[in-house]
Amino acid sequence: MIRHLPALLVIVPLLTALTVSALSWVAPRLCLPLTFGCIGASLASSIGILVEVIKSGPVVYTMGGWSAPVGIVYVIDYLSAPVLVVVTAVALINLIASSKQIDRDFSDKKGTFYTLYILFVTGMVGIVATGDAFNLYVLLEIAALTGYSLIGIGHERAPLSSLNYLFIGTIGASFYLLGVGYLYIATGSLNMADLARFMAMPEHGTSTMVMFAFIICMTGLFIKMGLFPLHGWLPNAYSYASPASSALVAPLTTKVMIYAMIRVGLYVFTPAYVFGRLQVGGAMVWIAVAAIVFGSLLALAQKSLFKMLTYIVIAEVGYMVGGFFLGNRMGITGSALHIINDAAMTLCLFLAAGAITYRTKSDDFKDLKGLFHQMPFTMTAFTVGALAVIGVPPTCGFFSKWYLIIGGIQAGHYGYAAALIFSSLVNAVLFFRIFETAYFDQPGDGKGHHHGHHKHHKHKNKMVEAPVSMIVPLMITALGLIALGIYTGDIVTHVIQAAIPGGIA
Amino acid sequence: MEQIFTAMGAKYNYVAYIILMMVGLYAMIVKSNLVKKIIGMSIFQTSIILFYVSTAYKTGKTIPIVPYDAHAAVQAADFINPLPHVLMLTAIVVSVATLGVALALAMKIYRQYGTLEEDDIHEDLRSEEGKS
Amino acid sequence: MSLPIDFIVLALVVICGIVAISVKDLMAAAIVFSAYSFLMCLSWAVMGAVDVAFTEATVGAGVSTVFCVAAVFHSTRRTKD
Amino acid sequence: MKITGLLTVIICGALLTYYAMDFPDFGDGRSPANTYLSPHFLENTMHDAHVPNSVTTILADYRGYDTMYETTVVLTAGLACFFLLRRKESTSPPARFFRHVPTGLTLRIEEGGKLPAENSKVFTRIDSLWAPDSLIIRNTCRLIIAFVQLFALYVVAHGHYSPGGGFQGGVLLGSSIILFSISNDLRRTLKRFREKTAAVLGAIGVLIYSGTGFVCLLMGAHFLNYEALSPLLGLKTGDPMARSHGIFSVEIGVAFAVMSVMIWIYYNLSSAGKHDEGL
Incomplete structure (x- = not known):
């Protein structure tokens, strides 16, 4: 069975999703345990594959027994294996944390929610594992369609922002498909490794068609990940969704899209083409700088927790895109490392915000007063997540930022390094503002001082902590942030360094 | 200039796909009615399918169904390229699935706001925010 | 100069596409969109993509139109643009 | 807004046209796309799977993995429409x-x-x-539906030899039920083809597809490698008919899934999720 692990990684969730979908009409009580089981199994098998990859190099699995250019292959190498672990781990932790929330929000449609949840994870895992350019599009659409419906069920403006997301997401996916089509008519192949082989040939290296394929593929992926001028859909979609869905969709979608960008950049178009011939790196880094500055500044202007977090996500996308287009080893290492770290950080912050809204029913800054006394555990985890985003050692955020800044300086992009530091400062201001409100202000301050005072003396020290099923995963994530920071060295030397193809200085 | 026109004459399919794509994109950007936008999105997706199908075409060749004879040698050059057709079957399915989800969302929005015009919805939201 | 059939069909496809997004009645837009899909399917059949054409005839001109009509029926036919 | 939109569109169009000038001519048989991979499919489809329609072979065998997800996309759309629209409370x-x-x-x-x-x-x-209420419409539709369904079954079964296959046949089957629902009414259709049936059958359809692949895996071959099915079908190892039958079983799964999901989406869209009054 070890031989079939890459296939089982996606087949087991798919089969379970179908079973859950059918069972939700017959025996709804079985849905939750099955969902747990299958995502747990995916996590186990992705860890198994990671170990296998570290031990004996990349794994290739042919679907239907047809080898490379003819059939579809799955390639799990040093780059994809850690991302797989992250994707499945995020899904599992979020599932545990939001089971109460799901019960409350979707009581009569739980089975369908679980099915869509697993299908989303299947799509994400497939995107990471696939070695075929067209297969990536199909899986992209699975992940996208489930994402639209998970987001569209939320409150207030959720349907509108979800439809907006659908329009823009469709344009993005279609652009990617068009880019694959251009590559296909230039070379005749769809397999990533095969395409990379073609790219080494001089006639493809100079073809304007291939250049346009690169531009349009990347534009599609940029739209999907929400890079700065194309980010319009992101803040509303993530902040109006139900916390149970946004804590899944927000950490995974953007990061997996950045993974896809790195994959397409390094393993389809090859670094020699992207960084050598095209010379787009400089311009892209400036766009990333704009994204970082813009995201940070707008985060500062927000008045509610979820909105603020979404703008931080936009700034983080800028970090990773910039790091990749620096084109040197340090930058790409930082970028790949930041995919892992940022997924964990975003998960931690979104889970904490979800726990807060579960209790206070609001994520407005006004309603955060005194939360440190009311929800000490949640706020501790939130603090750890915030420190990671700011980049304070020993949390993991520090190390990836370190690599990115060194990369920026090595490449001579001082603007990028400055933007990273600026963003850290803004994040520090942001989060300390929240800590101040949550620690020093008394709940109910402001109006009716006398009346309120009497009331919250009773409430002041009363803990209204979120349920244990939310706290435990949150604490695990927070500890994970520190653990990731401590083991950064191992991750970089054993996994990520091997993922970056030779020839990148 | 004339060169461009002769080149376009040999590639009019590609020109048609670009025009359709732009029509779809225009509808998605400019139109304020949600159903119009959804129709524009479908046009956008079909234009890409047209592009793929055009690349597979070979002048004067037949459809990709080979003779029913296991021993006859097949001259691949006599048949139209089947691979893009397969890819586009998938793309058509994806486009109808997207259409279904988009219409469901549009109906949900109509249920919520009583209108399909995006401008009106945004105006409503703004006046609501002003009130609170 | 004789015009090949696929050129004529493609011209009609483009016209239908433009009409579908510019008519002021959503039901009409749905029906013109159906005509658009059907003409598109014709053009693919001319290009030898029979399977794709078959799918588009059933899905694009058939089921999609029904979905659009259903959605318009339950909301409103009127539109400003 | 209008002007900016128009400008964006024109700029995009001009760029696309400029780069399109590099394309191989329309109908060129010697372009890389037409000479690199596709001859392999055309030349081996009879030998590998004994299926003359090379589109079917690629769809369900060479790139069968894509098609499995294509079917899943359809199911996802059905689930999404249900999830977003369905209301249990009666608002008659x-x-x-x-x-x-x-x-x-x-x-x-x-x-x-x-x-x-x-x-x-x-x-x-x-x-x-x-x-x-029109007698003509009701009776004409009643007449047509039987033929549509018969034709749909033909399309599913004959996908190996002629254009068509599980997907097209499934949509036809689904549209026959939709036609019934339009010519009569939704309540009557729901009595004959319940929502639960549609939902469960949709999942089962995709399960047939992925299950076929999983059986191959259990038989020791790679996922979706239908050759491994030959012992189960009583064929010699390496007989192309094993692949042919594998493709057929997969097509049936696709037909089930697509049929029921199309009907399910129609139910939800046509009644705005209430399932009491249709079009």
Whole structure:
């Protein structure tokens, strides 16, 4: 069975999703345990594959027994294996944390929610594992369609922002498909490794068609990940969704899209083409700088927790895109490392915000007063997540930022390094503002001082902590942030360094 | 200039796909009615399918169904390229699935706001925010 | 100069596409969109993509139109643009 | 907005046209796309799977993995429409409409009025957005539906030899039920093809597909490698018919899934999620 692990990684969730979908009409009580089981199994098998990859190099699995250019292959190498672990781990932790929330929000449609949840994870895992350019599009659409419906069920403006997301997401996916089509008519192949082989040939290296394929593929992926001028859909979609869905969709979608960008950049178009011939790196880094500055500044202007977090996500996308287009080893290492770290950080912050809204029913800054006394555990985890985003050692955020800044300086992009530091400062201001409100202000301050005072003396020290099923995963994530920071060295030397193809200085 | 026109004459399919794509994109950007936008999105997706199908075409060749004879040698050059057709079957399915989800969302929005015009919805939201 | 059939069909496809997004009645837009899909399917059949054409005839001109009509029926036919 | 939109579109169009000039000419048989991979498919389809329609072979065998997800996309759309739209609470309008069958008269019963019995033969409930009852439409559709379904089965079964296959056949099957629903009404359709049936059958369809692949895996071959099915089918190892049958089983799965999901989406869209009154 070890031989079939890459296939089982996606087949087991798919089969379970179908079973859950059918069972939700017959025996709804079985849905939750099955969902747990299958995502747990995916996590186990992705860890198994990671170990296998570290031990004996990349794994290739042919679907239907047809080898490379003819059939579809799955390639799990040093780059994809850690991302797989992250994707499945995020899904599992979020599932545990939001089971109460799901019960409350979707009581009569739980089975369908679980099915869509697993299908989303299947799509994400497939995107990471696939070695075929067209297969990536199909899986992209699975992940996208489930994402639209998970987001569209939320409150207030959720349907509108979800439809907006659908329009823009469709344009993005279609652009990617068009880019694959251009590559296909230039070379005749769809397999990533095969395409990379073609790219080494001089006639493809100079073809304007291939250049346009690169531009349009990347534009599609940029739209999907929400890079700065194309980010319009992101803040509303993530902040109006139900916390149970946004804590899944927000950490995974953007990061997996950045993974896809790195994959397409390094393993389809090859670094020699992207960084050598095209010379787009400089311009892209400036766009990333704009994204970082813009995201940070707008985060500062927000008045509610979820909105603020979404703008931080936009700034983080800028970090990773910039790091990749620096084109040197340090930058790409930082970028790949930041995919892992940022997924964990975003998960931690979104889970904490979800726990807060579960209790206070609001994520407005006004309603955060005194939360440190009311929800000490949640706020501790939130603090750890915030420190990671700011980049304070020993949390993991520090190390990836370190690599990115060194990369920026090595490449001579001082603007990028400055933007990273600026963003850290803004994040520090942001989060300390929240800590101040949550620690020093008394709940109910402001109006009716006398009346309120009497009331919250009773409430002041009363803990209204979120349920244990939310706290435990949150604490695990927070500890994970520190653990990731401590083991950064191992991750970089054993996994990520091997993922970056030779020839990148 | 004339060169461009002769080149376009040999590639009019590609020109048609670009025009359709732009029509779809225009509808998605400019139109304020949600159903119009959804129709524009479908046009956008079909234009890409047209592009793929055009690349597979070979002048004067037949459809990709080979003779029913296991021993006859097949001259691949006599048949139209089947691979893009397969890819586009998938793309058509994806486009109808997207259409279904988009219409469901549009109906949900109509249920919520009583209108399909995006401008009106945004105006409503703004006046609501002003009130609170 | 004789015009090949696929050129004529493609011209009609483009016209239908433009009409579908510019008519002021959503039901009409749905029906013109159906005509658009059907003409598109014709053009693919001319290009030898029979399977794709078959799918588009059933899905694009058939089921999609029904979905659009259903959605318009339950909301409103009127539109400003 | 209009001007910026138009400008964006024109710039995009000009860029695309400029880069399109590099394309191989339309109908060029010697472009890389037409010479690199596709000859392999055309030349081996009979040898590998004994299926003359090379599109079917690629769809269900060489790139069968894509198609599995394509079917999953359809199921996802069905689930999404259900998830977004379906409402359990009944929001039936205060006045209901009934038809007196022998005379064809329409009755409008106000809220609080006495409703005819559920199983009444004399009165039938009709929709509030009601279209005139037409004998011609009802009977023509009744005639057509049988032929549509027969043709759909032919398309599913004959996908190996002619254009068509599980997907097209499935949509046809689904549209025959949709036609029934349009020509009669949604309640009657729901009695014959319940929502639960549609939902479960959709999942089962995809399960047939992925299950076929999984059986291959259990037989020791790679996922979706239908060759491994030959011992189960009583064929010699390496017989191309194993692949042919594998493709067929997969097509049936696709047909089931697509049929029921199309019907399911129609149910939810046509009644805005209430499942009491259709178009």
